[in-house]
Amino acid sequence: MKKISLLGATGSIGQQTLDVIKCHPDQFQLVAMSFGSNLELGRKAISNFSPSLVAVNDFNAYSQLKEEFQNITFTYGAEGLIEAAVISEAEIVVNAVVGSVGLLPTLKAIECKKTIALANKETLVTAGHLVTEHARIYGVDLLPVDSEHSAIFQCLQGENPKSLERLIVTASGGSFRDRKREELADVTVDEALNHPNWSMGAKITIDSATMMNKGLEVIEAHWLFDLPYEKIEVLLHKESIIHSMAEFHDRSVIAQLGSPDMRVPIQYALSYPERLPLSSTKQLNLWEVGKLHFEKADFERYRCLQFAYDSGKIGGTMPTVLNAANEEAVGAFLKGQIAFLQIEDLIDKALTKHSVISSPDLHIIQEVDKETRQFVQTLYS
Ligand SMILES: NC(=O)C1=CN([C@@H]2O[C@H](COP(=O)(O)OP(=O)(O)OC[C@H]3O[C@@H](n4cnc5c(N)ncnc54)[C@H](OP(=O)(O)O)[C@@H]3O)[C@@H](O)[C@H]2O)C=CC1
Ligand SMILES: CC(=O)[C@@H](O)[C@H](O)COP(=O)(O)O
Ligand SMILES: [Mn+2]
Numbered sequence: 245m246k247k248i249s250l251l252g253a254t255g256s257i258g259q260q261t262l263d264v265i266k267c268h269p270d271q272f273q274l275v276a277m278s279f280g281s282n283l284e285l286g287r288k289a290i291s292n293f294s295p296s297l298v299a300v301n302d303f304n305a306y307s308q309l310k311e312e313f314q315n316i317t318f319t320y321g322a323e324g325l326i327e328a329a330v331i332s333e334a335e336i337v338v339n340a341v342v343g344s345v346g347l348l349p350t351l352k353a354i355e356c357k358k359t360i361a362l363a364n365k366e367t368l369v370t371a372g373h374l375v376t377e378h379a380r381i382y383g384v385d386l387l388p389v390d391s392e393h394s395a396i397f398q399c400l401q402g403e404n405p406k407s408l409e410r411l412i413v414t415a416s417g418g419s420f421r422d423r424k425r426e427e428l429a430d431v432t433v434d435e436a437l438n439h440p441n442w443s444m445g446a447k448i449t450i451d452s453a454t455m456m457n458k459g460l461e462v463i464e465a466h467w468l469f470d471l472p473y474e475k476i477e478v479l480l481h482k483e484s485i486i487h488s489m490a491e492f493h494d495r496s497v498i499a500q501l502g503s504p505d506m507r508v509p510i511q512y513a514l515s516y517p518e519r520l521p522l523s524s525t526k527q528l529n530l531w532e533v534g535k536l537h538f539e540k541a542d543f544e545r546y547r548c549l550q551f552a553y554d555s556g557k558i559g560g561t562m563p564t565v566l567n568a569a570n571e572e573a574v575g576a577f578l579k580g581q582i583a584f585l586q587i588e589d590l591i592d593k594a595l596t597k598h599s600v601i602s603s604p605d606l607h608i609i610q611e612v613d614k615e616t617r618q619f620v621q622t623l624y625s
Contacts, residue, residue, distance in 0.1 A: 247275045252340035254282035256445045257363040264511045275333040299324030329353040339364040354378045361513035363389035365464045369567045372467030387513040394509030395487035395500035412489040414481040418452035441484040450574045459552020480539035547588045560602040561612045568616035569594035
């Protein structure tokens, strides 16, 4: 029985993780969970899984639940999130919170030698060098949940990492893939939230529409698979059937395919190195799909992709700025405070202003994250 602590239980990945746990009660047990403020889903998860510890970010939600479930331990705020990440009963921590708030609990969980099933890509973007170094020092596995990285991880099983030549990360193109840049000036939040293939949380869906999601994933791949940016390519593939590919030095290319369903990579991270059945996911019949399409990524159409490659290559605090500026700009767009194309402009301004600091420690990362958010806020408020 693998005992799991789930950070971000009320989100899109969190809910699908609970679904996987429910399908395999003989394999997985939820011992702790965290969420932000979604009382309804939080309450439901507590009733269904009876974890021994629940961390709630919102104080009112925490107070209410504490009254309702008197045999469960509740904790709240940023400290609470860390308590859930380090709980001694858990051997695996699924990090499914959104944003760089996921960094500290990841580092603390690694220090407690938990296996990390990582959905929260912002953690690796903002401080990939710290997280991977920590994992190496403490001898902890960082298992990818993100579909592209899980695909690559699956393609690499049994292979010698030295023979890996190139990673090909596929991209759906997001909500506006059939529109030209000139047609994006007045797009609405609802239109941007309408992803063609995946049902996901709001922030990642907007990232997918700007293609920042793919940029973040390139940086995530750099850290997870230890490859230089020159060997990581993005390929537009609108069906999201091939989840990514690995090319080896004999020019063999191995791909992982499947119907788009995040429960597959979530379950693989939880069951690794085994595979478990997942009969509720749709079987892939390529005759039903008919054709698969591929296109070269266009860096002028998708400026965020260029920002991400540039920041990743510069390294140091630049990816921290990229991530923090993006989180702020996407948050402002979702609240109707800026237009869609301003997301790119705000990120561009934050990157241009920043003087990079190399090999930053945690304190510097946190300071740069905070300063970047404050700077971006001055640009639209
Ligand atoms: N959704 C997907 O299919 C995929 C997601 N990912 C990545 O996984 C991560 C999660 O994405 P997704 O599930 O879509 O996001 P959601 O927005 O759906 O869920 C985020 C979760 O984090 C919680 N949360 C938000 N802010 C805080 C905070 N300050 N402190 C504690 N908890 C907080 C939310 O709680 P509440 O809602 O209760 O406030 C919720 O449980 C992201 O990094 C994303 O990029 C990667 C691949 C695919
Ligand atoms: C499901 C998943 O892993 C997302 O990150 C997905 O890849 C988003 O789709 P895009 O390819 O449109 O960014
Ligand atoms: Mn992805």
